[in-house]
Amino acid sequence: MPFTKKIGWSDRKEAQMSDQKLEDSADSSLNCGRATDFKTKMNLTARQIRDTEHIFQEWEGGPFSHLTRLTIPQQSAHGFKFSANGHLFESLLSVKVYCDSLTGISGSNLDQDPIVADLVTAGRIGFAGKYGTHIVTPGQICIRDTKASWEFDCAPATRVRVVTIPRHLLFSRMRSTKVLNQAYVSDISAPEVRFLLNFLEAIEKTSDDLDLSISAQNIALDACATLFSGMLSERAELGLQEHPNATLKAAKNVIEKNLDKHDLSPAMVAQTVGVSLRTLHRSFSASNDSIMAFARRRRLQKAHGELVRLGSKASVSEIAARWHFADASHFIRHFKSVYGTTPTAYLRNYGATGSEN
Numbered sequence: 001m002p003f004t005k006k007i008g009w010s011d012r013k014e015a016q017m018s019d020q021k022l023e024d025s026a027d028s029s030l031n032c033g034r035a036t037d038f039k040t041k042m043n044l045t046a047r048q049i050r051d052t053e054h055i056f057q058e059w060e061g062g063p064f065s066h067l068t069r070l071t072i073p074q075q076s077a078h079g080f081k082f083s084a085n086g087h088l089f090e091s092l093l094s095v096k097v098y099c100d101s102l103t104g105i106s107g108s109n110l111d112q113d114p115i116v117a118d119l120v121t122a123g124r125i126g127f128a129g130k131y132g133t134h135i136v137t138p139g140q141i142c143i144r145d146t147k148a149s150w151e152f153d154c155a156p157a158t159r160v161r162v163v164t165i166p167r168h169l170l171f172s173r174m175r176s177t178k179v180l181n182q183a184y185v186s187d188i189s190a191p192e193v194r195f196l197l198n199f200l201e202a203i204e205k206t207s208d209d210l211d212l213s214i215s216a217q218n219i220a221l222d223a224c225a226t227l228f229s230g231m232l233s234e235r236a237e238l239g240l241q242e243h244p245n246a247t248l249k250a251a252k253n254v255i256e257k258n259l260d261k262h263d264l265s266p267a268m269v270a271q272t273v274g275v276s277l278r279t280l281h282r283s284f285s286a287s288n289d290s291i292m293a294f295a296r297r298r299r300l301q302k303a304h305g306e307l308v309r310l311g312s313k314a315s316v317s318e319i320a321a322r323w324h325f326a327d328a329s330h331f332i333r334h335f336k337s338v339y340g341t342t343p344t345a346y347l348r349n350y351g352a353t354g355s356e357n
Contacts, residue, residue, distance in 0.1 A: 036217075101155060107146030114167055123155045129151070131148070140186065148181060167180075169221070173229035192231050264295060269291060302323055306322070
């Protein structure tokens with residue numbers, strides 16, 4: 001059985017070891033200079049990891065209290081580092097985190113467990129819960145309700161922007177909290193994610209004002225809760241209401257929104273919807289269809305519409321590339337199978353028919 005060592009978090013600035021102090025190894029504290037500043041760090045050697053099983057205690061209270069059963073895997077032979085720097089006010093935490101290899105549980109089925117957003121900028125974090133498994137890679141964000149426990153696995157040298165807000169703030173802003181059963185996973189390029197990041201940057205730039213005004217802090221907290229609820233509610237609009245075709249409807253909406261993206265794939269659709277790839281394939285199979293067959297048909301319909309709109313100005317090769325067909329001949333073959341003729345002949349006949357009318 002591989003060796004692992006469980007640890008907890010402590011807000012004591014100095015942790016006493018049996019044979020040494022960890023004065024320079026573990027430091028978890030609020031920066032007292034400004035009420036909104038938050039800073040915590042941990043720097044353990046391999047020996048300290050082996051010898052400190054009973055030194056660290058679970059954080060009872062505080063922004064990371066939803067993390068439990070923390071384990072540093074065996075491969076951390078060179079030690080373990082963790083740091084978080086950012087802001088904490090009115091139960092809104094926004095920090096940039098560095099974390100070495102770590103596993104544990106996020107959430108304990110408690111009402112006070114927060115809604116957490118993890119925006120990964122380096123490394124990887126895996127989440128596994130009752131309703132799905134997600135691997136969050138650089139450039140992706142994952143928003144989840146930690147009341148529903150998630151097992152997590154953080155890769156070495158992972159950097160992530162972490163934002164937490166009280167879950168009760170979202171309840172009054174959402175038509176149904178059932179959507180919280182699913183994690184929201186999206187790319188940083190999504191407009192709503194960019195808007196959230198711009199908002200967080202604005203908080204950092206105005207931290208002096210926030211430090212002096214409880215009213216400003218409340219406004220920022222309300223704004224963040226509204227952003228989160230809006231992003232999560234979009235999942236409901238994608239079709240995650242409870243009916244037999246929920247997954248299929250959600251997946252088709254995701255495909256529709258990403259027809260012009262080169263990275264459209266079953267894996268991307270499954271992750272965005274918040275279901276396993278196997279579940280997604282099964283949903284399409286039940287309707288005698290496949291994920292990429294549906295995407296190809298919709299892309300072909302988009303290409304057909306563009307061909308008709310451009311008329312004599314249309315370039316078959318450019319249209320084929322724009323709608324992500326492998327090449328012009330591939331596009332022509334699929335076009336002919338549906339419309340009975342090549343794009344050029346179709347356009348010529350369409351023009352003749354149009355002139356007669």
